[in-house]
Amino acid sequence: MATTQSYYVPAQSKWPIIATVGLGATLAGVASILVEGSQGESTTGAWVTFFIGAMIMAYMLFGWFGSVIRESRSGLYSQQMDRSFRWGMSWFIFSEVMFFAAFFGALFYARNFAVPWLGGAGDRGSSHILWENFQATWPLLNNPDPDTFPAPEGIIEPWHLPLVNTILLVSSSVTVTIAHHALKNDHRTKIKLWLAATIVLALGFVFLQADEYIYAYTELNLTLRSGIYGSTFFILTGFHGAHVILGTLMLSIMLIRIHKGHFDPEKHFGFEAASWYWHFVDVVWLGLFVFVYVL
Amino acid sequence: MSAVIDTHTEDHHHGPAKGIMRWILTTNHKDIGTMYLVFSFTMFLLGGTMAMVIRAELFQPGLQLVVPAFFNQMTTMHGLIMVFGAVMPAFVGLANWMIPMMVGAPDMALPRMNNWSFWLLPAAFTMLLSTLFMKGGAPNFGWTFYAPLSTTYGPPSTTYFIFAIHMMGISSIMGAINVIATILNLRAPGMTLMKMPLFVWTWLITAFLLIAVMPVLAGVVTMMLMDINFGTSFFNAAGGGDPVMFQHVFWFFGHPEVYIMILPAFGAVSHIIPAFARKRLFGYASMVYAVGAIAMLSFVVWAHHMFTVGIPVAGELFFMYATMLIAVPTGVKVFNWVATMFRGSMTFEAPMLFAVAFVILFTIGGFSGLMLAIAPADFQYQDTYFVVAHFHYVLVPGAIFGIFASAYFWLPKWTGHMYDETLAKTHFWLSFIGMNLAFFPMHFLGLAGMPRRIPDYALQFADFNMISSIGAFMFGATQLLFLFIVIKCVRGGEKAPAKPWEGAEGLEWTLPSPPPYHSFTTPPEVK
Amino acid sequence: MHVHVKRAMSLSGAGLMPTQALADWTINMPPGVTGTSNEIFNLHMTIFWICVVIGIVVFGVMFWSIFAHRKSRGHKPAHFHEHTFVEILWTIVPLIILVVMAIPATATLIDMYDTAKSDINIKVTGYQWKWRYDYVDEKFGYFSNLSTPQEQIDNLAPKGEHYLREVDQPLVVPVGKKIRLLLTANDVIHSWWVPEFGLKKDAIPGFVNEAWTRVDKPGIYRGQCTELCGQGHAFMPVVVKAVPEADYNTWVAEQKAAAEKERELTSKDWTMDELMARGKKKYETTCAACHQVDGGGMPPTFPALNGSKVATGPVDGHLHRVVYGVQGTAMQAFGKQLSEVDIAAIVTYERNAWGNKTGDMVTPKQVLDYKKQSSK
């Protein structure tokens, strides 16, 4: 219910339309790169479109967030506005949860239904007559049609690198919380320290994840093309990785803003949003660790 | 409670834009609402034109107008455009216009994001429509784009189609976030949740559904993108995947999606019927609970679209029972509407005509839905024109009539003019007759065994197809009348009072017609 | 008998037009010729009538209000807007009605899923755009193609009685036997449907679905593919011929003998004319759906073979396309679908028909050798 003190109605804004053009050009560019590339045509124009789109997007992000920060700093936002932002961010994270849910759903379905059926078990087990040499196992180290989808030779051992990564991410969630408490108590140096630590842990995670991918591709032949195991593995870890990078970017911006002296102990929604996002990324990782690596 | 601060930080660069720039840069909920409605109607005409191509080809057996490959593109694009381009944006447009006024707010909670939500749509549809001109043609695999027809066997333009869907998804999610934030945060003092107008309630729940399922749609098209371009095997048994997995993920989105297309109409009708019956809505609380129940159930019924794909019998039974259950809360709504009319004092202006037709014809569509829900019977109905009849009965006289009813109901508020009642009634009757003529015979066709998505059919289906096509042409032509009525109303006509309908209730009617640019500058008190 | 009564009732129930005018306008589901289809039909009619009754009650009240409680008749609005008892009542009653519907539905469904104890197993494979039937126990099989001539589809010739619902070789089954179908597909999802059997099941590439039927009455039953499978979706009918068991056994014996003879053909010495004649026939049933009778194809998706570099270039390249198909396109691997004789005939035909005048003759033996020494 509204306990409005004031309500900020922004003026007309050029950012949304710039964002539209930017996103449209980026996606049209990517699509053309893929389509024209697969047909053996020249992709120069497509790359140009893509780069222009990406540049516009970058310009838009700086500009749009810049003006939001300016407005916020000049005290235009009431508590009500703050609550709107909070609702907005929470529901946005919920939508991200559902996005990952689709891929987790695919993983569960493949593991518990499709692969056993192809191997001859369960209700649609007669499918086995089409793939007589196929044996259902998980992780899937042989594929129904090995000619088209050569199977991986091994899988990532969960208790090595992924465990380290889990520790990194969980501790980064802790450090960001410490930074948050510091912010509430207005210990500026402490914030900087712990926030920086969070970013370092995040970068460590990204680095190890990249290393793991290289290992998977070069040593294990675990690739996007190695059947449903590789497909689910890479789509889940890949989108998670992308979110980690995005989260790291958000945290870095927060660090810069702290340096510039933004935020006060009462009002620091930008910071909170970034840390919520970070916790979300962390929780998704725990799901990944359990369902993709361990089980 | 104090007023809005209209401080504009960016103003000193350029004053409020005029002309076209007003629309491109606007952050005003009414401007954005108008743009959504105009966009939606344009898409309705476009999707309808494609339906006319379909009906013309099906006028007689044999191939006359188009080749099968193009026919499939028409069917696909018709479905996609109507669902994502016509119905959903129309409801978002209504939400933009009405929710701030109904809850007593000056605007939507996140106005700039609101603008972005809208402008993504023209971009997305430009990309989607451009596929019609590409090598290999537009998507031709049905609006449900089942793999592997859409992956391994899809035309090259499929990749563009996927990105268009991504943009529509982003647009819908942001639109929904905005609606939720507005409703949860900007209500006038005293307006508790259980005092909220029903249109607001239904939209709150619709927005929740959107945020829950649009990302899943994004997920499934992303998997398609990977299968097509990066060699994964989500939907390919050769690599351990399963084409049926596509359908599970798609329908997890798809079924809630059909309620996204009807719940706001439920809300609007719950305003219109009491207004013209001059009697309070019967069973407000049960209406709210019913919508909630429908939304929750909608997450656990998806496989009723897949009864014939061979899911294990236990699953089949579960999804059958769950689907049948939806009839209960929907029934509660229908009964409440009838009870509201009962012993009222009714008049039948255009909004009421459309609302009454909505109740009757939607219920008929609901009945055929219930028949489809009976799994063994669905083995006979599945993928025949019986299904086409079902969903056009819930979508055309459901969603579309709901939108027409809302449009006539609120046009005086939006424009400050009364529309031409005689023309509107003509629009109604021609639509009513045309629509039934077009879609009722489809039940017979389906039961007699005509599959859907075919450009040519066996001779025993000829007669009903011809009737159906005639009805469709009639319904289609009638919609140009609507365009005329709206333009006429915008340009002038009898001045509309703040509350043009005797029995109407709600905050929106306390504002003058047309309402001021920022709806409520001081939050009204709700007792 | 009661089936006819119900039918007549449903006609008048629909209340569209005088019953007579509808004499040969089918408007309802066929009751069918199997136990399952009859059960489904009864279920269908039961739900239909329940819905009609509910509709009459609900719309009855509504029309009464519309008639009686209108302002123009001076009716004053009442003030009630809640009534806990009726609200509970109209929640419970529909629930009970649903339970009543669910019981027979459950029984029918469980019965439909019971494929055990079958007498005959037939593997049904969907292809773009035809069906293949393999008699698993008897070890023979064949394709079933649409036999409606293209001129009828293009409105250049009058349409026959079974327009679009006729095939060159129907599926043949004996009456009174439990037939288990193993359904799968070669390319995209298809769906096998014969309304009179009450049997519809999707054929999914890479997976096998099971279904069963027992036909009680001899006759020819027609249906079609019911899952969008590309541009030929409207043109892949299902035709089933149910015959008495004795006839069925003779038919099977003939088929097995014919299959044996077909195998012998490979070693026969073929002349150019024989190959061209056979090739033309096979081309038109197997390849023309995409590449067209005149070899013009439908570019860009389906390339023209007339003048194609492949069809006029080296024989091996041509054979490779036909035997192994082109991965990721609609061009299937025909090596497994067609006999060596047919491949030889089709390739010879394609290399010499229309404007292609290579003069090459490809023999079945050559095809066999090619298959042995090559790989994709």
Ligand code: HEA
């Ligand atoms: C606005 C959209 C909308 C709505 C509201 C509905 C509502 C319902 N739909 Fe429909 N449906 C679609 C849009 C919609 N549908 C579309 C687009 C498709 C096809 C997709 C595609 O394949 O392309 C489809 C397909 C579809 C199928 C799959 C058919 C098939 O492909 O084989 C099924 C099966 O169960 C189904 C069931 C239902 C049910 C049970 C309801 C229920 O919600 C209906 C409930 C309402 C009532 C029952 C009437 C009122 C109730 C009473 C008066 C109370 C008393 C009644 C009784 C106790 C009987 N629908």
Ligand code: HEA
């Ligand atoms: C809200 C959704 C919605 C709406 C409103 C409609 C509206 C209509 N639909 Fe359809 N329809 C779907 C959703 C919808 N549809 C879906 C989801 C499918 C499934 C697709 C699939 O199988 O994948 C489908 C499929 C479908 C089919 C089956 C196609 C097939 O299986 O091959 C048919 C066939 O008759 C049909 C007909 C119609 C008709 C005649 C209308 C009419 O109501 C249309 C009214 C006509 C107009 C509004 C036209 C007005 C314009 C003019 C008169 C010209 C103006 C001139 C210009 C400026 C160019 N629709």
Ligand code: CUA
């Ligand atoms: Cu095969 Cu449709």
Ligand SMILES: [Cu+2]
């Ligand atoms: Cu559904």
